[in-house]
Amino acid sequence: MGSKERILRLKDETRTKILDAALNIVQTEGWQALSMRKIADQIEYTAPIIYEYFSNKDGILLELTRRGYLILAKDIREARDKHESPEEKMEAMWIAYWNFAFAHKEFYQLMYGVDMVCCTVKNSLPEAENVGGMLGEVIESLFKKKPVSDDDICMKYYTYWSIIHGLISINLVRPNGRTTDELNQQILKDAIKGITLSINN
Amino acid sequence: MGSKERILRLKDETRTKILDAALNIVQTEGWQALSMRKIADQIEYTAPIIYEYFSNKDGILLELTRRGYLILAKDIREARDKHESPEEKMEAMWIAYWNFAFAHKEFYQLMYGVDMVCCTVKNSLPEAENVGGMLGEVIESLFKKKPVSDDDICMKYYTYWSIIHGLISINLVRPNGRTTDELNQQILKDAIKGITLSINN
DNA sequence: TACATTTGCTTAACGGTGTTAGATTATTTA
DNA sequence: TAAATAATCTAACACCGTTAAGCAAATGTA
Secondary structure, three states: OOHHHHHHHHHHHHHHHHHHHHHHHHHHHOHHHOOHHHHHHHOOOOHHHHHHOOOOHHHHHHHHHHHHHHHHHHHHHHHHHOOOOHHHHHHHHHHHHHHHHHHOHHHHHHHHOEOOOOOOOOOOOHHHHHHHHHHHHHHHHHOOOOOOOHHHHHHHHHHHHHHHHHHHHHHHHOOOOOOOHHHHHHHHHHHHHHHHHHOOO | OOHHHHHHHHHHHHHHHHHHHHHHHHHHHOHHHOOHHHHHHHOOOOHHHHHHOOOOHHHHHHHHHHHHHHHHHHHHHHHHHOOOOHHHHHHHHHHHHHHHHHHOHHHHHHHHOEOOOOOOOOOOOHHHHHHHHHHHHHHHHHOOOOOOOHHHHHHHHHHHHHHHHHHHHHHHHOOOOOOOHHHHHHHHHHHHHHHHHHOOO
């Protein structure tokens, strides 16, 4: 009767296999090439069984988005914990964000809709809150004046995020577009420092 | 024998009708919903005749991209010519860019691949150069030191662009996401001023 | 005017997509 | 062993972009 668990484990394994197959296709052929039949091919099933594990294609994308946020959150957390001063924390965290985007292009595209048809419902994703929360806390600690209003944090958060996301987007959509890696790093660090400085002015 | 011209004019009209229909569908239903058959329906033809006017769907998108850049270039030119000092020019131009993105969401999504599968070949588009050129010139005039290297201009150009494009992207992909219009405007102007100030420091 | 040719447009099809319903096979239970 | 349940597949639907073949009307030519 212990076979119940074995079967459940097997079901979970194929669920994971589906996600891995999807990711594999995306990494080698891009999001455009991802199709239910291709996933089925790769896991040696036919397309309809995927619907026993995910309600539809968007369900797969949502789960991958979740996976992406888990990796990102881990990276950012680690970057934060490697430094002492808020200034250093902030720079390290945003650089971790930057590195994540290029180390996991596909995830980033899925998570932030760069050059990607975004799945309609991905609001209220707990994993996403985490990232925002961590960054927000460090931003708060950058302020000298207390208390810091939510609007203050929100504004600076968006300022940081905008420039980094913008720079990433531009580079993901237009690779090899006359901007070198060094130039990007320079822009990035300059911008981070500029925003950080502007907080207490 | 003057009918030749009438016929040519008619052909041009249906070409325009195709583009208008495409834009209309996109504006009411989004890029996702744009299909050749829907365009054909709207102009009261069948799908294959579209291929007499455009080589394929990407051809239509490319032409719409061109249209978008024409509008954007006009807006930015006008913003520039309304002011005297480079600082004011710069701010006005980027705000025009910002306003364009939200006044013509669909165009912006198409042109800059926000939440949109980008058509593969849209390099070397003369209309795009214009926009970059205009902005680049004003950026150059912001520098006190002369001569200004291309790298200097390029870097500041990307810094401006990144933050604005990033802010736009975030707002286009996540509308109603707790950021108000005033907050966005504040972030935007702050960021522009910050970058402009940092040029001669 | 009569025929031939070109033009405009449609129908039908190909191979692809996401998704669902029904049939089939294999496994478990009684 | 027989019945019930689970796992899986086949077939189909409605859509997509795109192409080929054919029809019908307009045009050019004799």
